[in-house]
Amino acid sequence: MSVWKDISFDCQTIVDGLEPWVKCESPTWDAEAVNEMMDLAAIKCADLGATIERIPGSMGFGGSLRARFPHSKMGQPGIMVSGHFDTVHPVGTLLKNPFRQEDGKVYGPGIQDMKGGNYITLEAIKGLQDAGIETKLPIVVLFTPDEEVGTPSTRRLIETEAKRSKYVLCPEPAHQDNGVTTGRYAIARFHLTAEGKPSHAGARLDEGISAVRELAKRIIEIEEMTTDSLTFSCNNLASGEWVNCVPSNASADCLSMAKTQEDLDEGVERLLKFSGVRNGVNFQIKRGVTRPVWEPDLPSTLDLYEKARAISKEIGLEMPHRSQGGGSDANFTGALRIPSLCSLGVKGEGLHTLKEYIYEDAIVPRTRILAGLLSTLE
Numbered sequence: 001m002s003v004w005k006d007i008s009f010d011c012q013t014i015v016d017g018l019e020p021w022v023k024c025e026s027p028t029w030d031a032e033a034v035n036e037m038m039d040l041a042a043i044k045c046a047d048l049g050a051t052i053e054r055i056p057g058s059m060g061f062g063g064s065l066r067a068r069f070p071h072s073k074m075g076q077p078g079i080m081v082s083g084h085f086d087t088v089h090p091v092g093t094l095l096k097n098p099f100r101q102e103d104g105k106v107y108g109p110g111i112q113d114m115k116g117g118n119y120i121t122l123e124a125i126k127g128l129q130d131a132g133i134e135t136k137l138p139i140v141v142l143f144t145p146d147e148e149v150g151t152p153s154t155r156r157l158i159e160t161e162a163k164r165s166k167y168v169l170c171p172e173p174a175h176q177d178n179g180v181t182t183g184r185y186a187i188a189r190f191h192l193t194a195e196g197k198p199s200h201a202g203a204r205l206d207e208g209i210s211a212v213r214e215l216a217k218r219i220i221e222i223e224e225m226t227t228d229s230l231t232f233s234c235n236n237l238a239s240g241e242w243v244n245c246v247p248s249n250a251s252a253d254c255l256s257m258a259k260t261q262e263d264l265d266e267g268v269e270r271l272l273k274f275s276g277v278r279n280g281v282n283f284q285i286k287r288g289v290t291r292p293v294w295e296p297d298l299p300s301t302l303d304l305y306e307k308a309r310a311i312s313k314e315i316g317l318e319m320p321h322r323s324q325g326g327g328s329d330a331n332f333t334g335a336l337r338i339p340s341l342c343s344l345g346v347k348g349e350g351l352h353t354l355k356e357y358i359y360e361d362a363i364v365p366r367t368r369i370l371a372g373l374l375s376t377l378e
Helices: 011-023 031-047 111-130 155-163 211-223 261-272 299-314 330-335 360-376
Strands: 051-055 064-068 079-084 100-102 105-107 139-144 167-170 180-184 186-195 230-238 249-258 276-278 281-291 321-324 340-342 357-359
Touching (some): 011 031, 011 111, 011 360, 031 064, 079 111, 139 155, 155 330, 167 360, 180 299, 186 261, 230 261, 261 281, 299 321, 299 340, 299 360, 357 360
Parallel strands (some): 180 321
Antiparallel strands (some): 064 139, 100 105
16 A cells, blocks of 8 residues: 555545635735745745745736645655646635635635645655655645736746756646646747727717727627637727717737647637738737646656546546646646646635635545655656
């Protein structure tokens, strides 16, 4: 029997420890709030004996936290755990989705994506320490503040740390079938702007050219290009503040998912062709941050997956794998061809909604899988 299987994890203890993390709301664009969450994580890591490094934020984002856990081989290539603490939920979401336990579920903003996965990773490390089990490789955990907006400020930090590592584990939300992710589609972001001509909407409507009207038409055209392998979705629309003014400026953001590099190249080319003047409106598209394709079925990825699958099987759970959309920071490490495994976190539903929750009965099994993986990788 594997030694890690004897470790005892208690679901309620984990939930109780996770509660203050969920109640510390940390939306991406609130640097102070994200830093408060990093404080809580730093305390937890320090309690486990980790060497803590706080890395200042940039580009208006909060800072990052790097924790190196004590090990006889500290400093040598080992296991990197990559997680983020920013969420899509603005401060105040707790009023709409308060932390609570109901009918075998634990609710709260960001509990699934991905505070729960980060927390059970540290609980797995704690369990190994309490059992006196030294992992075969040193562990470094890197928590970052900007994943939900494409990781514009910390991509290089993640890639640099990953290049020092033998493996990268990413405790993003688990699949419903206990599965994990072994490849991810590319995610590209774009900013759309429209410039028309202002006028008084009541007295001189015909003298103006509405940027909003043209932007709305363009958004419909862009989203209608969506296929199974290449998608487009627009949001974050903004324009003028006065309804009695013909809007001369309007903007929006667009997110595109592409299954392959060829799909990504095609999508970028098709979208950028929309730039230009039409109906008197100057319409421009600027490309933003892009998560690269993490190609599926890379031999090194599948070898790491098989190790995780064997551990899951030891506790009686099948663990399928798949490539999928919904980018993560494993896009970067996988694209570098560093053995990476994503979706090792908690299982739940409703991520990015006001009904986000995790399943109580999956908390201990997923923690146990992480403990087994951390203790056996070599």
